[in-house]
Amino acid sequence: MKWSEKLKISELKDKYSKQRIITIADALDPVDSELVYSSLNDVTEGNIWYQALRGNPHYINKSDVSNTHDFHYRFDKFPLSNITIKKLLGVTADSKRADFRAVMKYGDSPEKELPSFHPLSKLGSFLNSDECYSLFTEITGHKFTKNSTVSFLSRYMAGDYLSTHDDSDPKNERVLTFILSLNKTWEHHWGGQTLIFNKKNTDSVTDCIIPSYNTLTIFDVPLLHCVLPVSNFSQAPRYAISGWIHKSPRI
Ligand SMILES: O=C(O)CCC(=O)C(=O)O
Numbered sequence: 001m002k003w004s005e006k007l008k009i010s011e012l013k014d015k016y017s018k019q020r021i022i023t024i025a026d027a028l029d030p031v032d033s034e035l036v037y038s039s040l041n042d043v044t045e046g047n048i049w050y051q052a053l054r055g056n057p058h059y060i061n062k063s064d065v066s067n068t069h070d071f072h073y074r075f076d077k078f079p080l081s082n083i084t085i086k087k088l089l090g091v092t093a094d095s096k097r098a099d100f101r102a103v104m105k106y107g108d109s110p111e112k113e114l115p116s117f118h119p120l121s122k123l124g125s126f127l128n129s130d131e132c133y134s135l136f137t138e139i140t141g142h143k144f145t146k147n148s149t150v151s152f153l154s155r156y157m158a159g160d161y162l163s164t165h166d167d168s169d170p171k172n173e174r175v176l177t178f179i180l181s182l183n184k185t186w187e188h189h190w191g192g193q194t195l196i197f198n199k200k201n202t203d204s205v206t207d208c209i210i211p212s213y214n215t216l217t218i219f220d221v222p223l224l225h226c227v228l229p230v231s232n233f234s235q236a237p238r239y240a241i242s243g244w245i246h247k248s249p250r251i
């Protein structure tokens with residue numbers, strides 16, 4: 001995986017130094033972003049299967065998530081390290097469905113971890129690499145140590161949202177938040193926008209990030225933000241790969 005070669009780094013750096021938040025269009029190399037995007041089909045197919053069986057959107061079990069927060073959230077969250085097919089599909093461990101292999105196209109057991117060649121695994125590793133950090137350092141001025149990223153794939157279905165929070169987590173020393181939006185077709189009335197609030201006055205919004213394709217937002221932690229509910233009329237899940245870079249190595 002790599003960043004796009006077309007990024008105008010000095011412009012990005014300039015903007016970041018003034019605002020401490022930036023949204024970068026066409027951030028990943030186009031071939032890599034396409035690979036990651038198409039790999040979401042694995043998740044979508046699983047989700048259709050899951051939805052058909054269970055009916056309702058999945059409420060994440062807080063005990064499943066290593067970092068718990070005291071804000072309300074309701075979306076599926078799949079850590080990109082240690083991600084399991086079982087979690088992607090949202091099913092219980094004892095499923096013996098014969099068509100599992102057809103659904104996932106690889107692997108011989110639903111519990112198997114994503115193989116290292118899967119684009120989501122590759123992206124997870126890239127987000128922990130020196131190559132990834134060199135761009136973030138150039139733009140933000142922060143220095144990063146290898147393996148200090150925690151990343152996850154999120155899937156918001158109709159009604160899912162994330163309430164206002166600032167990503168700070170004293171124990172984890174988060175320095176930078178990143179959100180890579182991965183949605184090719186999105187209508188404004190489908191909701192799912194990320195609102196960034198004014199640092200001093202939460203009555204006003206400074207940025208509204210619309211779900212789009214291969215768009216990367218980064219900002220310094222802490223910064224108040226939320227994700228608006230995905231509308232009942234949305235025709236697709238909202239996908240993003242996001243996470244944080246910490247002061248010290250995490251893996
Ligand atoms: O998906 C987004 O736009 C933001 C996600 C977020 O704020 C979080 O997971 O902390």
Ligand SMILES: [Fe+2]
Nearest residue numbers: 165166167225
């Ligand atoms: Fe956040």
